[in-house]
Amino acid sequence: MERLLIYGSYGYTGRLIVREAVSRGESPAIAGRDGKQVSEQAHENDLEGRTFSLEADMASHLAEFDAVLNCAGPFVETAEPLVEACLETGTDYLDITGEFRVFDRIRRQDDRAREKGITLLPGVGFDVVASDCLAAFLSERLPSADELAIGVAGMDSRRGIPAPGDVSRGTAKTLFSGSATTNVIRKSGSLVRVPIGFRSRKIDFGDGPEHAVTIPLGDVVTAAQTTGIENVEVYAAMPSWTDPAMSALGSAAWLLESRPVQTLAEPAIDALIHGPGESTLETGETVVWGEVRNGERTVRGRIRTPNPYALTAKSAVEAARRVLEGTVPSGAQTPANAFGSEFVLECSDSERELLESPAVVDVES
Template sequence: MMPFKIAVAGANGHTGKFVMNHLRRMNHDAIPLTRNGEFVPSSGIQETGRAIDCSDQASLDRGLVGCDAVLNCAGPFFDTAKPMAEAAIRAGIPYLDVTAEQGTARSLFDELDATAKAAGITILPAMAFYGGLADLLTTAVLQGRTRVTSVDIAVGLTSWHPTEGTRKTGARNIAPRVFIRDGVLAQIPTKMPNRNWHFAAPIGEVEVQCLPLSEIILIDRHVQAKSVTSYINLKPLEDLHDNSTPPPLSVTDDGRSAQQFVMEVEVADGDWRTRVSASGRDIYAATAPLIVGACLKLLNGPPTPAGVRAPGEIFDCRAFLADLTPEILVKYS
């Protein structure tokens, strides 16, 4: 594979550093885009990057000069996604981000799809653990079906030590959450009852709560389902709501935390029912192979449809998921 020059916005952030490291391990030229133009990698040796300001169109255009694609890891994405995606369209390069925000993903689909199609550019929002992974898993088990009765997505985490960016986004992400009911996006009830979910090890059977994120928006673009619901177990929510919970602490040479995850998707249509699970360590680290893998497929694979897209619309999802090994292990029931 030829090396590409790929800009990473928010390179100094927790997820951004994982993405930078992943690109460089694959011998690509990762260009850090930061607020002050400086980048401090995991080694601690400061580098010079490119300074950007998402409120300044000219700085964004300068930041993308000569780049083949841009990966946006700079949250909150309420502020950065649209101006960065618009800059990518002007530069004629793909844009991908890692937003979990439903509102941000919806706004990109609603506001930039026509512009991106006209420019022949592919935009992939939410190409991350929250968002893209569930869409890939759902599409993989559909095996060509486009219409089903239900899709249930459950995330099980052993813990959740949120980054500063996660906390900032959570404080601002107060818009009503949506899931799919009767085939359309609908606001979730104020008090939706919890249920039990039997996860694969190491989570096991636990109580889960409805928590729809950007995966709902992605799945809605290309799957016709009467209901799509997302859940998460209670332990990570307790960690997230506790202001004393510290940020992630690295316990491995590559910077991963001790957090383990299992994401499971169950799809049903009449008597037909199937399930798939994805497991690994550290949801922030797991985002790097997802967004980098998608970017490289856009740059090095067959032509993909232009416009704002969900990964399930444009990739061979089973092959994509297989390529994530060993960072993310996928098992089909």
């Protein structure tokens, strides 16, 4: 019997993932650094619990497991030690990061993972499952494409900026840890740092053209790996009145990323942010839009997904199940490379549409 360990199991998203796994009749072991929280959660769900921090001798904890699913974010702090331990013990690694730096670092471990015969599969949450599957779907329709744009109309897109009830603490801390203040695009195969809100354009998420600006999501690494397209930009729907604020955020990025400001921000996040409630999880939805171009042709598509946290619970559990089955090749993988472009539709109640393909693209600035 293959064994899964879920690390960071008692965080907001870890709990959703454990609940989903248990509802499917699975019995993963759970783990984290707080012994009290681990043992309470283990007791509630009748699961085996392990307590260890990322400073511990992790290899001794991971050795008996076939795969670990890391839910402890910001992943820029947690992925590396867990990946190292997995490379030592021969344990497959999955996580739910959306952080481009983490994808980039894990991709650099491809050779070592192949040598060891293990799969490294970051990004099995909403980010990047939905966008990665859409990128793969579009590039299958235009294999010669050399440009890709992804757009996300998140949470309540028409409001643009997520409200405290839309996001979890971990997401807020991850945004503060530099994941939202360092903007990147992929240009001719390289990650290029650009200002926040560096480019805007109109994107039709389903209700007509909306203002959207570039943001730093992991697709600048993963979509390139999945499709081979080396020019990638990721956009989010934002009201145009946020443009000055985005510029100011860009100018203050160094300050927001500084340790003292993060130390001040964390207690406020802990006090104010609790993650989406049950009704938001059931009713919220997100639209992911994509476009591939080759200079002559443009192909666009959209995926309408359930609430991102609800999708994450399903996609992460399904991804772990498939990795444990042993059908995913070794090395650093993306969700669509591992499971194909249909994966998002297979693991959640999402709907995909192929859009009209105009010859001319209306980029705003």
